Amino acid sequence: xxxxxxxAALLTAGALLGAPGLVRAQxxxxxxxxxxxxxxxxxxxxxxxxxxxxxxxMQPTGSEVDTANLLVADLGVxxxxxxxxSANRVPxxxxxxxxxxxxxFGITEERRRVIDFSIPYAAVASVVAGLxxxxxxxxxxxxxxxxxxxxxxxxxxELTRGIPRGTEIVRFEDDATSIxxxxxxxxxxxxxxxxxxxxxxxxxxxxxxxxxxxxxxFPYGVGLRQGEPALxxxxxxxxxxxxxxxxxxxxxxxxxxxGLPPEVLEAARA
Amino acid sequence: xxGEFNLFHAGYLLQGAVWTLLLAVIAILGxxxxxxxxxxxxxxxxxxxxxxxxAYVQVIQGTPLLILMFIAFFxxxxxxxxxxxxxxxxxxLVLYSAAFLGEIWRGCFQAVPQAQHEAGAALGLRPFxxxxxxxxxxxxRIAVPPTVGxxxxxxxxxxxxxxxGFTELARAGQIVNNATFxxxxxxxxxxxxxxxxxxxxxxxxxxxxxxxxxx
Numbered sequence: 001x002x003x004x005x006x007x008a009a010l011l012t013a014g015a016l017l018g019a020p021g022l023v024r025a026q027x028x029x030x031x032x033x034x035x036x037x038x039x040x041x042x043x044x045x046x047x048x049x050x051x052x053x054x055x056x057x058m059q060p061t062g063s064e065v066d067t068a069n070l071l072v073a074d075l076g077v078x079x080x081x082x083x084x085x086s087a088n089r090v091p092x093x094x095x096x097x098x099x100x101x102x103x104x105f106g107i108t109e110e111r112r113r114v115i116d117f118s119i120p121y122a123a124v125a126s127v128v129a130g131l132x133x134x135x136x137x138x139x140x141x142x143x144x145x146x147x148x149x150x151x152x153x154x155x156x157x158e159l160t161r162g163i164p165r166g167t168e169i170v171r172f173e174d175d176a177t178s179i180x181x182x183x184x185x186x187x188x189x190x191x192x193x194x195x196x197x198x199x200x201x202x203x204x205x206x207x208x209x210x211x212x213x214x215x216x217x218f219p220y221g222v223g224l225r226q227g228e229p230a231l232x233x234x235x236x237x238x239x240x241x242x243x244x245x246x247x248x249x250x251x252x253x254x255x256x257x258x259g260l261p262p263e264v265l266e267a268a269r270a
Numbered sequence: 271x272x273g274e275f276n277l278f279h280a281g282y283l284l285q286g287a288v289w290t291l292l293l294a295v296i297a298i299l300g301x302x303x304x305x306x307x308x309x310x311x312x313x314x315x316x317x318x319x320x321x322x323x324x325a326y327v328q329v330i331q332g333t334p335l336l337i338l339m340f341i342a343f344f345x346x347x348x349x350x351x352x353x354x355x356x357x358x359x360x361x362x363l364v365l366y367s368a369a370f371l372g373e374i375w376r377g378c379f380q381a382v383p384q385a386q387h388e389a390g391a392a393l394g395l396r397p398f399x400x401x402x403x404x405x406x407x408x409x410x411r412i413a414v415p416p417t418v419g420x421x422x423x424x425x426x427x428x429x430x431x432x433x434x435g436f437t438e439l440a441r442a443g444q445i446v447n448n449a450t451f452x453x454x455x456x457x458x459x460x461x462x463x464x465x466x467x468x469x470x471x472x473x474x475x476x477x478x479x480x481x482x483x484x485x
């Protein structure tokens with residue numbers, strides 16, 4: 001692709017620039033750096049209602065926005081919001097484009113191999129909603145149905161893993177598109193978070209959906225790079241304090257209409 | 271929780287459109303200059319230059335723009351070179367456009383029949399004069415439609431910059447859609463803005479063609 005000498009020059013430049021980069025990443029640690037720089041870069045997705053979204057005046061709102069605001073208030077440094085989508089959260093963290101991720105970042109084994117998480121501060125339920133008239137109590141009853149889901153989400157993973165043969169999954173690019181499809185009656189089953197079913201029913205007044213069964217609860221935590229014990233300890237302590245004093249519960253209730261699930265409360269007490 | 275589409279949403283989309291426009295201008299100007307170098311390299315006398323230019327075109331044309339952006343933004347970060355999103359997206363778009371424009375222009379240059387070169391030589395013109403007076407004017411006329419066709423594509427391809435965290439028009443549309451749940455209105459406006467960005471290019475191309483074609 002390039003001239004040999006140019007490639008050599010590029011590699012040398014990379015090595016020279018990379019060396020101080022590595023040193024910087026090791027000392028001081030991320031928590032000390034945040035305090036020294038007087039700001040924390042928090043990655044969030046503002047296209048994921050009701051966790052992160054824009055209000056009528058295009059100002060950020062949602063449960064994750066409030067969570068991040070609470071975090072920076074307790075840390076005592078201003079917030080610098082970094083826009084991510086759910087797909088590029090891990091690369092942003094790994095390449096030092098943000099200090100932490102507060103963006104419905106589900107704690108999974110795959111992610112744990114490359115990044116670190118705080119203890120969970122909330123959980124998102126993954127449910128299947130459908131028509132009240134049908135008796136659907138589990139995956140087995142979904143055979144022959146068409147189910148809408150947002151592509152690549154944890155809902156998609158669970159649904160794909162659980163469904164029996166002969167079930168048709170209809171995948172959409174984001175929640176808004178899925179909601180429109182379900183609200184307009186194109187699909188009568190929807191694998192999603194409970195909060196979005198309200199959104200659907202507001203616009204599907206003639207044949208509202210109800211939650212048929214919960215596929216799974218996904219606890220999510222604050223994402224950080226590996227090898228940051230000081231920051232991890234601070235974040236864990238912060239989650240414990242704010243679960244205990246009810247502030248995180250209040251935020252969750254405000255946007256999701258229900259309290260924190262038991263596994264989150266237990267993790268914070270442990 | 272969500273609201274009707276309003277002026278704030280429209281303003282947000284326009285902000286996204288400004289970034290799209292900026293990226294497109296960077297890609298077109300940078301890609302144009304580098305593309306010219308590539309085109310000249312493809313028809314140059316010394317074979318190593320031709321080989322190098324050819325390899326560049328093959329590699330870039332064979333790589334999705336998405337991957338180029340990923341490499342420019344995340345890949346270089348691993349080497350310790352941290353480019354801001356605008357620069358990384360700009361670099362990727364320039365490299366991408368240069369490969370395609372270079373190849374388009376090479377083709378247009380070679381589409382001018384060899385006999386035209388020979389006729390120029392027979393008239394006693396020097397090589398540079400043959401290029402300037404005979405070959406290039408004809409090549410430029412052939413080049414206008416495919417060039418503009420490609421530039422319109424570049425404008426639309428800027429939407430890929432959203433993967434490096436860039437809130438351009440397409441991503442802004444997605445965010446507004448998730449704030450309003452009015453996809454038809456929202457994406458119709460986004461499509462309208464893309465049209466308004468691309469249509470002047472097409473008009474300009476038509477005007478240029480008219481001017482270049484001898485009456």
